[in-house]
Amino acid sequence: MEAFGLLLHGFAVLLTWKTLALMMVGLVLGIFVGVLPGLGGPNGVAILLPLTFTMDPTSAIVMLSCIYWGALFGGAITSILFNIPGEAWSVATTFDGYPMAQQGRAAEALTAAFTSSFIGSLVAVLLITFLAPLISSFALKFGPPEFFAVYLLTFCSFVGLGREAKHKTVISMSLGLLLAGIGMDTVSGQLRMTFGSGELLRGINFLVAVIGLFGISEILLTMEERLALRGHAAAISLRVVLSVWKELPRYWVTLLRSSVIGCWLGITPGGAIAASFMGYNLAKRFAKEPESFGKGRIEGVFAPETAAHASGTSALLPMLALGIPGSGTAAILLGGLMVWGLNPGPLLFVEHKDFVWGLIASMYLGNVVGLVLVLSTVPIFASILRVPFAAVAPMIVVSCAIGAYAIQNAMFDIWLMLLFGVVGYVFKKIGIPLAPLTLALVLGSRAEDAFRLSMIGAGGDIKVFWSNYLVGSITTLAIVLLFWPLIDKAFARLRELGRPAKRAG
Amino acid sequence: MSDTDLEIIVDDPTAPSADSPTVTSNRTADVVVSLLLLALAVTLGYDNWRTGIAWDETGPQPGYFPFYLSVILGAASVYGLGAALLSRKEALEGFVTRAQLRRVMAVFVPTFLFCLATQFLGLYVASFLLIGGFMRLVGKIALWKSLLTAFLFTAIMFVTFDVVFDVIMPKGPLEAAFGY
Numbered sequence: 001m002e003a004f005g006l007l008l009h010g011f012a013v014l015l016t017w018k019t020l021a022l023m024m025v026g027l028v029l030g031i032f033v034g035v036l037p038g039l040g041g042p043n044g045v046a047i048l049l050p051l052t053f054t055m056d057p058t059s060a061i062v063m064l065s066c067i068y069w070g071a072l073f074g075g076a077i078t079s080i081l082f083n084i085p086g087e088a089w090s091v092a093t094t095f096d097g098y099p100m101a102q103q104g105r106a107a108e109a110l111t112a113a114f115t116s117s118f119i120g121s122l123v124a125v126l127l128i129t130f131l132a133p134l135i136s137s138f139a140l141k142f143g144p145p146e147f148f149a150v151y152l153l154t155f156c157s158f159v160g161l162g163r164e165a166k167h168k169t170v171i172s173m174s175l176g177l178l179l180a181g182i183g184m185d186t187v188s189g190q191l192r193m194t195f196g197s198g199e200l201l202r203g204i205n206f207l208v209a210v211i212g213l214f215g216i217s218e219i220l221l222t223m224e225e226r227l228a229l230r231g232h233a234a235a236i237s238l239r240v241v242l243s244v245w246k247e248l249p250r251y252w253v254t255l256l257r258s259s260v261i262g263c264w265l266g267i268t269p270g271g272a273i274a275a276s277f278m279g280y281n282l283a284k285r286f287a288k289e290p291e292s293f294g295k296g297r298i299e300g301v302f303a304p305e306t307a308a309h310a311s312g313t314s315a316l317l318p319m320l321a322l323g324i325p326g327s328g329t330a331a332i333l334l335g336g337l338m339v340w341g342l343n344p345g346p347l348l349f350v351e352h353k354d355f356v357w358g359l360i361a362s363m364y365l366g367n368v369v370g371l372v373l374v375l376s377t378v379p380i381f382a383s384i385l386r387v388p389f390a391a392v393a394p395m396i397v398v399s400c401a402i403g404a405y406a407i408q409n410a411m412f413d414i415w416l417m418l419l420f421g422v423v424g425y426v427f428k429k430i431g432i433p434l435a436p437l438t439l440a441l442v443l444g445s446r447a448e449d450a451f452r453l454s455m456i457g458a459g460g461d462i463k464v465f466w467s468n469y470l471v472g473s474i475t476t477l478a479i480v481l482l483f484w485p486l487i488d489k490a491f492a493r494l495r496e497l498g499r500p501a502k503r504a505g
Numbered sequence: 506m507s508d509t510d511l512e513i514i515v516d517d518p519t520a521p522s523a524d525s526p527t528v529t530s531n532r533t534a535d536v537v538v539s540l541l542l543l544a545l546a547v548t549l550g551y552d553n554w555r556t557g558i559a560w561d562e563t564g565p566q567p568g569y570f571p572f573y574l575s576v577i578l579g580a581a582s583v584y585g586l587g588a589a590l591l592s593r594k595e596a597l598e599g600f601v602t603r604a605q606l607r608r609v610m611a612v613f614v615p616t617f618l619f620c621l622a623t624q625f626l627g628l629y630v631a632s633f634l635l636i637g638g639f640m641r642l643v644g645k646i647a648l649w650k651s652l653l654t655a656f657l658f659t660a661i662m663f664v665t666f667d668v669v670f671d672v673i674m675p676k677g678p679l680e681a682a683f684g685y
Contacts, residue, residue, distance in 0.1 A: 054670050167584045171542060174578040178549055178571055185567040192567055193552050216616065223612050224521065224605040389517075390644020391636070395658055397616050398632040401623065402662065406672045414620050421616075425609075429600060430534050448570045456564035 003130050010357030014365060019062055022055075023362065026063040027370050030070020035077055035381050036392060042328040042438075043214040044071045047399045049207060049336055050406035057340040058355050062362040064336060065316075068329055069121070069366045072312055073374045074381065076113040076305060081106060081382055082231040089272040089308040092280040096293060096300025103296050107236045110378055111244040112301040116255065118371045120309035123259040124266065125363040128317045132349070132360075135321035139346035144453035145464050149474035151447040153481065154324050157268060158436045160484035168432045176437040179204045180444020187452055199412040206335045206441045208404045208413045212420025213427075213434050214328070215400040219393050220425045235379050244298075251302050254283045258303050262310025266326055267318055272311040279307030313363065320356060321346060324443065328435050331442045339407070521608055527599030534600040535589035542582040550575035611643050627677030633659045 014020070033044030044067050052060035079090040080097035093113060100109035142150070155173055162169045182193045183203025194200040248255075258279035265275040283303035284293045293300050315326030316333070323344035325331035337344045342352060349356055374381075404417040427434060458464035466472040480487065550572055557566035558573075601609070615635055622631035637655035640646045666672040 050672055051665075051670060053672060165588075167581045167588065170581040171578060171585060174574045174581065175542070175545075178574050178578060181571040181574070188563075188567045190556060190567045192556055192571060193549050195552065219612055219616075220609050223608045224601070388640075388644055388646065390646060391640050391654055393612060394615070394619075394636040394639040397612075397619060398628075398635060398658070398662065401619070401628065401632075402666060402672075402674060405628065405674060406666070409673065411624055411675055414623060418616065418620055422613075426534065426538060430531060430538060432538075451570060452564055460560050460564065 003133055006133075006353065006357050007129060007361060009353070010359075010361030011365070013058060013354050013358040014062065014361045019059055019358075019362075022059050022063040023066045023366055023369065024373075026066030027070040027366065027373055030067035030072075031074040031077075031370075031374060031377075031381050032070075032384060033067065034071035034074020035384050036396075042210070042332055043218055044068075045329055045332050046207060046210045047215055047396070047403050049332065049339075050403045052336065053339060053406060057337070057342055057352070058358045060336065060340055061333070061355065061359050062366075064333060065359060065362055066366045066370070068312075068333075069363075069370045072117060072121075072309055073114060073370050076117065077110065077374070077378060077382055078385070080109045080113060080301075082385070089276045089304075089312070091273075092276040092304035093301060093308075095280065095304075096295070096297050099294070099296035100298070100301070101231065105296065107240045108244055108298065109296075109301050111236055111241050111375065112298050113305045114371055114374050115244065115248065116258075116302045116306040117309040118367050119255055120259055120262055120306035120311075121313040121363065121367045124263050124310045124313035124317075125360065125367070127263055127314055128320065128363070129360055132317055132321045135317075136346035136349040139322055140350070142346070144450045144457065145467065145471045146474065148447060148450035148454055149465055149471050149478065150322060150324060151443055151450060153474055153478040154439065154443070155436075155447075156478040156482035158439070160481040161268070162433060162436070163274070164431055164433045166485065168430075169436050172427070172432050172434065173436040173440045176440025177444045177447070179209070180206075180441050181448065186445060186449060199410070202408060202410070204416065204441075205407050205413060206438075207332070207339070207407050208416050209420045209441055210332055210335070210438060211400050211404050212417040213424035213438065215396065215403075216417060216421025217424030217428060219396055220421065221428060222389070223393070231382075236375050241375060247298070251299055253286075254299055254303050255306050257282060257286075258306035259310045262307040262312075263314040265307075266311035266314030268326075272308045272315075272327065275311035276304035276308040280304040316363075319344065320348065320359070323348075323446070325439060328438050331435075331438045335442050521602060521604035525602040525604035527602050528606050529600045531598050531600045532589050532592065536586060539582045539586040539589060543579055543586070546575045546579035546582060550579065615639050615643070623675060625677060627680055628674040629659050629663055630677055630679050632662065 014023075029048060030044060033048075045064055048067055049064065052063055055063070075085070075090040076093055076097070079085045079094045080101050083094050083098040085091045085094050097109045097113060100106065139146075158173065159166060159169045178193075180203075182200055183191070184201065185192050191201065258275075261278050261282070262272070262275045265278070266272065280293075280300065280303050283299055284290045287293065287299065312327065312329070315330045317326065319325045319330045319334055323334065323346070325334045334344050342348065342355065400417060401414050404413045405411070407413060424434060427437075454464050455461075458467070464471075465475040553568035553572035553575060556568035558568045559566055560569070615638065619631050619635040622634060626634075633655045635655075636658055637651045640651035640654060641648055644651075663674075666674060
């Protein structure tokens with residue numbers, strides 16, 4: 001068990017007072033961000049990222065990932081108590097969580113949510129612990145063509161499997177890749193798409209774009225809605241916690257099913273949103289009395305929360321092993337790695353053992369500490385919602401501006417952030433997804449480098465992407481996924497053609 | 506209800522009313538965005554073509570990769586334009602109502618002014634003005650509360666970033682007067 005020994009080493013890295021303190025700070029900030037309207041995981045991580053610029057990478061990633069766990073926990077508080085999903089993946093939690101709160105079983109619902117989030121993440125972390133080192137050691141053999149094929153696979157699966165209109169995903173992705181190309185060309189040193197502007201010379205920083213796209217635009221969107229809310233913040237007593245935990249083994253099938261769905265959708269770019277709905281729907285379909293769902297059934301809280309958190313956590317697997325983020329938040333963490341001077345990719349496991357295993361260990365510890373923390377402090381965090389939005393909104397704007405400026409010490413970046421805020425607002429309203437744009441921005445230059453290096457190596461022959469079985473099958477899979485909707489439709493038509501014939505026969 | 510239960514009620518008196526007329530439809534917004542993206546694709550595509558989109562002895566020229574991306578972006582925008590113009594019902598849903606737009610502007614305009622103020626007065630003064638002004642004028646919160654919150658938040662930010670974490674923010678005449 002090599003992984004086990006390394007994991008212990010990770011815990012040793014982690015167990016210093018400084019790291020543990022940062023972990024607590026991260027968790028508290030994260031829950032805070034998760035509870036506040038108009039802020040969530042990716043926004044919180046993006047805004048608080050500048051705080052970590054002067055830390056060493058291990059402390060920085062521990063704090064940031066704890067902000068993320070905290071935000072995941074915090075989202076459940078508002079969905080259950082106030083019927084306000086802090087995040088899209090908490091929507092399914094409101095179906096049964098809010099009715100439970102109305103029946104005076106809020107403490108039970110919250111315990112169920114936090115516990116199942118914990119279980120979901122734990123399964124995903126176990127998966128990461130044992131699978132990530134294997135994948136990364138396999139990926140060490142990758143050359144530029146293989147890497148480009150993997151990038152292509154990521155992009156294509158977003159287009160082919162995404163729920164949004166295909167052309168909108170393509171727009172979002174190509175825009176992100178183009179923006180990533182602005183500035184100095186890394187291979188030839190020539191300037192591209194700068195139009196003589198000195199400010200564009202540096203290129204468009206990924207984090208500046210993210211802070212605008214997620215932070216500023218979210219404030220604009222939140223203001224559109226009615227911000228009134230009403231609910232009870234119930235304190236959770238130990239008795240309730242224990243009684244829910246005693247019930248837990250009865251729902252092991254639901255928990256396991258949701259964990260598996262979550263892990264699968266987290267690694268592929270299906271995302272936590274799809275995972276939470278799928279977890280909920282499957283639990284409903286397999287239940288003995290499906291009509292009792294939506295009226296305050298504890299299983300209806302277990303299923304989506306487990307799936308959402310398993311997916312949110314396992315999204316970090318491809319990021320660690322291959323340098324390809326599985327979600328928006330993972331993409332931002334990846335951006336952080338580059339700021340701290342680490343090169344994401346399979347070499348991370350070889351060159352920065354402390355960092356990787358420290359992060360994995362912090363996933364275990366952060367989830368345990370987070371669970372205890374939220375269970376004991378729900379009323380305090382729920383009362384944050386009393387702070388008027390008119391006070392919260394300008395503070396968030398200031399934090400965003402500080403974050404955007406701190407990355408490169410450029411006033412231009414604050415303006416750029418504002419522009420991306422407007423872009424994010426409009427894109428969200430007309431249904432252009434932001435996740436592909438984020439992903440393309442962070443992967444853009446690496447994908448281009450991989451493409452150019454493989455082209456130079458092969459003397460400009462496109463057949464290099466089919467030059468051996470490995471790269472060939474990845475490239476082919478990418479193209480199949482890109483056209484998946486068409487292929488799926490064709491199959492459906494074939495089946496329909498087959499059906500009347502059967503009936504006749 | 507037990508003592509540990511606390512009720513939380515937050516009202517939103519200035520919430521946008523539901524019957525407010527829409528300013529523009531989703532279709533119009535779709536068309537405008539597609540046209541803007543198309544213009545961007547053409548501009549970037551032209552610039553890349555100028556840089557060089559061919560192959561030389563060292564491999565593809567710098568403009569090669571982004572040029573084809575601008576072609577893809579352009580094609581997708583044209584498709585989007587067509588889809589928006591041809592669509593019938595769903596796209597006629599409102600993009601934003603007048604009441605919503607007023608609230609969005611109530612955040613956007615102060616944010617814009619804040620960025621402008623940061624450029625000339627430094628971030629901390631701008632932050633004080635934004636928080637104080639926004640809470641007082643938009644949130645209708647008592648003046649002393651607004652100013653106190655603004656001052657405290659700005660002070661905490663200053664200590665956290667400029668003093669403890671050594672992340673230097675843009676400064677203006679006020680900080681200069683204090684010797685920063």
